[in-house]
Amino acid sequence: MRIRRCAVLFFEPREQIGFDLNSLLSGGAGLHRELRWLALAAHLEAEVEVDGDERELLGALSPGFWIDSATLEPRFAASLQRLLEQGLIVAEDARHAGYRERDDTLRAGHWWPAAAMAHRLARWQGLDSVSVMEANEMTTAAELRRKLGPPPVHAPQRGDARARVTLPRVDGNDFDALLARRATCRNFDGERSLPFELFAHMLQRVFAAQAQVRIDDDTVFLKKHTPSGGGLHPTEAYLIVQRVDGVAPGLYHYHAADHALQPLPAPDEPLETFARRALAGQHWFSNAPVLAVLAPRYARSFWKYRNHPKAYRALVLDSGHLSQTLYLSATELGLAAFVTSAINEIDIERGFGLDPLVEGPLAVCGFGWRAQRMETTEFDPNEEVWTPTPEKQ
Ligand SMILES: Cc1cc2nc3c(=O)[nH]c(=O)nc-3n(C[C@H](O)[C@H](O)[C@H](O)COP(=O)(O)O)c2cc1C
Structure with a gap:
């Protein structure tokens, strides 16, 4: 069977921090840290956790040139099997056509690898961003300020303000x-x-x-x-x-x-x-x-x-x-x-x-069409869109 590595592959050594009751009870910080190696591949829907042998095998395979899997050292047999099942190694035979075709589709797209990965990772599914914002009390500008402190300055200054050339405000058309x-x-x-x-x-x-x-x-x-x-x-x-x-x-x-x-x-x-x-x-x-x-x-x-x-x-x-x-x-x-x-x-x-x-x-x-009444805040400080309410007039 001829095999090669998938086209776009990155490894992430990810630290996962979890709650640890035992650590808390014994006077610790109550947290445990776990390091895992994850393989991120742009043609796959999900990330895949990999061990040392699997990383080594993936690193040894070319994404471009096919090799006969029989030429691999016997110690890689189990890793090869699992990486084929996960789609990180692609094979020419009919049994592995599914992942090979996804990998081929990605190759045909001529993506710059880092962009392919960034795009894949940033996609959401089934997320309700509104309830997340509400749960974190990060909806209004005042809440953001309270939670995050002040933002970087709104209009940065470079150099001596006295050296600035003031521009005329032109009448608009x-x-x-x-x-x-x-x-x-x-x-x-x-x-x-x-x-x-x-x-x-x-x-x-x-x-x-x-x-x-x-x-x-x-x-x-x-x-x-x-x-x-x-x-x-x-x-x-x-x-x-x-x-x-x-x-x-x-x-x-x-x-x-x-x-x-x-x-x-x-x-x-x-x-x-x-x-x-x-x-x-x-x-x-x-x-x-x-x-x-x-x-x-x-x-x-x-x-x-x-x-x-x-x-x-x-x-x-x-x-x-x-x-x-x-x-x-x-x-x-x-x-x-x-x-x-x-x-x-x-x-x-x-x-x-x-x-x-x-x-x-x-x-x-x-x-x-815009509604007659504002239920959700819009940013209209000059009242260009929403007529001023009577108390503001
Ligand atoms: C790239 C981009 C993403 C935006 N995403 C959101 C959004 O997710 N939700 C939202 O309510 N407004 C969104 N907005 C609108 C901005 O919040 C809005 O432009 C900003 O508050 C300034 O208000 P204005 O467009 O009325 O001047 C987005 C605007 C841009 C340009």
Whole structure:
């Protein structure tokens, strides 16, 4: 049987600290510390604890060249067996096809290994970030200050303040007024639906191709309203449509070249439950009429930026730019918008049927009508969005 090591593998010597009653009773700190070696592999769903022999064997195998397993020293027989079962060593035979295919999919993506690992490790599943924040009393700015002490200064000073060149405050125009009205919405009108035209206009502004440049029959570049690393526009919009006139509630993929919605199979739970799960419990966002999952297709970017240390960073920046276009587009149309990166990536991938080695969410945006009343705090110190309450006037 021919074998090789999986493509992307890191080891972490992790210290686990646990409660130890015996230590407490005998006058100690009440804690016990345990060190474990964990193998982190980008094509696997879970980390794998490994022992010394297994580490040694993995270190001795090439990720590129296949060898015959019969050439290994006999003392590695048990380690080989276990590492094959765990997917850290891949084999050419049919019995081990599952992990080999996942490893091959990862290889075909041309990830920079550290980025592949960081992305895999940062994905959440089933997390309710709201109850975690509430349980830790870390919701309001005052609570954060109490728990964490003061943050680093809000506007740092470099050098002698007297040497600064003071700049004029210029009278703004309509664009400045638009920028000033942009505020993250945490209070959507949960009843009012979005007219079809407005919905279409938003998608056209934010996600549509404005032009196509055909280099060859199989090589097309898109022009959009938002910049994109390498001009590749790898980020797809997967939509959770909850309240749009003339569009059945459900999951869709947006086709950027055709400006069209592709209906996708419904999630296996009510749409609003899926939306809230996707948003890690953030109920102040989950009732927006439209949620847009920003999900890069890694291979589209890494086609050019192969195993490139900056490529993943460019994907993250692309999503940030898209979200700002979405915010400003919505604001100009009288709509409200948000973006969040506190999302349950794994649940979103499963809901939309995305292979996490091929494409997956970095952020979720949403847009719709703002509610009349503010239930959840928004950051509007200049009262550009929310009219002052009578006592403030
Ligand atoms: C990358 C990113 C992630 C964010 N994640 C969250 C989030 O998880 N929950 C939330 O309520 N707001 C989130 N926000 C919104 C910020 O809290 C908001 O931008 C900030 O409070 C400033 O308010 P403003 O956007 O109204 O100016 C996020 C914004 C950005 C750019």
